[in-house]
Amino acid sequence: MDLLSKLATIAACALLGGLVGVVMFKMADGTVSLAGLLETKGPAGPPSFSPARLQMLIATVVVAAHYLHAVITNPVPGSLPGPPPAALAVLGGSHAVYAGSKAIDTFIQPILKGLRKRGDLP
C-alpha cells in the first residue's frame, strides 16, 4: 500500500506539474497569447493601457505568491492555511476597481462621448 501511495503521488505530481509547465511554456512562447492583457477593450474607443488592469494583475500575482508561500512554510503540515482576511480585502477591492472600471468604460464612456459629440458637454 505504501508503494501504491508513493506511485500515486509521483503520478499526480508529474501530471499536475506537467500541466502547469505546458501552460506556462505555451504562454512564454506566445502560443497562448497574452497580447492586450493590460488594454481596455470597451466600445468607447481604440484599445489603450488600463491602470485598473495593471493594479489587478499586481494584486493577483502578489496574493497568489503570498498564499503559495504560506502553504509551503505552513507550520502545521497537512492542513491548508486560509489566506489572511487582509489579503482577501485587498484582492476584493482590486477586483471591484477592475469591474467598476470595465463597467464605466463599457456603459458610461459611450454615453459621455455621444453627449460631447452633440455638444451637450464641453
Added chain:
Amino acid sequence: MNKFTEQLSRNWIAAVWLIAGLALAVTAVVLVYNCDKCTPDDRLSLLVGYGTLILLFFLGLIVLVEIASGKIPLANLLSEVGPNGKTEAASLSRFQLLMFTFVIALSLFLVTVANKKFPDHLPPELLTLLGISASTYAVSKGIQVSSPGAQAQNGQSSGDLATSITQDQDGKITTTEHNRVTGQTKITVHDPKSGQTTSTIHNPTTVTTTTTVNPTPPKQA
C-alpha cells in the same frame, strides 16, 4: 498519402501507450502476487488501486501530450471570443482565474502529499478567494455581453432587427432591414428580370448613405 502516414503514426503511438500500460499492469500483478503478508482482500484492493492509477495516469498523460503537441489547442485559453465570433485580446479575468486555480490545485496537492490524505476541511477564506476570482470573471463576461456594441452586433438574434420583404407589380423584391439599436437601415432591391441587386445602407451615426449595384450595369454608349 499524408493521411495514411498520419494514421500510421497515430496507431504507432497508440500501440506504444498500450504496451507501456500493459507492462505496468503486469508489473503491478507481479508485485501483488509476491506480497507475502497480504490477505486476499488486501490483494484485491491493491490490484484495484494499481489498475485505477495506471488508467488515470495514462488518461492524464495522453491529454497532456496532446496539449503539448498542439492537437488540443490552448491558443485561445486566455482570449475572449467577441460577440461577432472573432477572438479578441487576452482577458485579465481569465488569466487571474487560471492563476488562482493553479495555485490552489498545487496547494491542495502539497497538503495531500504531506498528510497522505485529503484535508478534512477547506478554510472558508480559500473558497472566498476562489469566489472573488470566479465572480470577477462572471461580472466581466456579463458586462461584455450586455455592452451596447455587443447588443448591436447581436441585433438579428435578439430581436433588435426589423425586417420586411415586399414585391411590387414588376416583380422587384424589396428587403428592408432596420436595426433599432444602431439605427442603420439597409434596403435591398432585387430585379429578377435584369438580375441586378441594389443595396442602399443608411447609417444615421455617420449620416452616410452607400449604394451598391450588383452586378454592375453595362455602360451606355
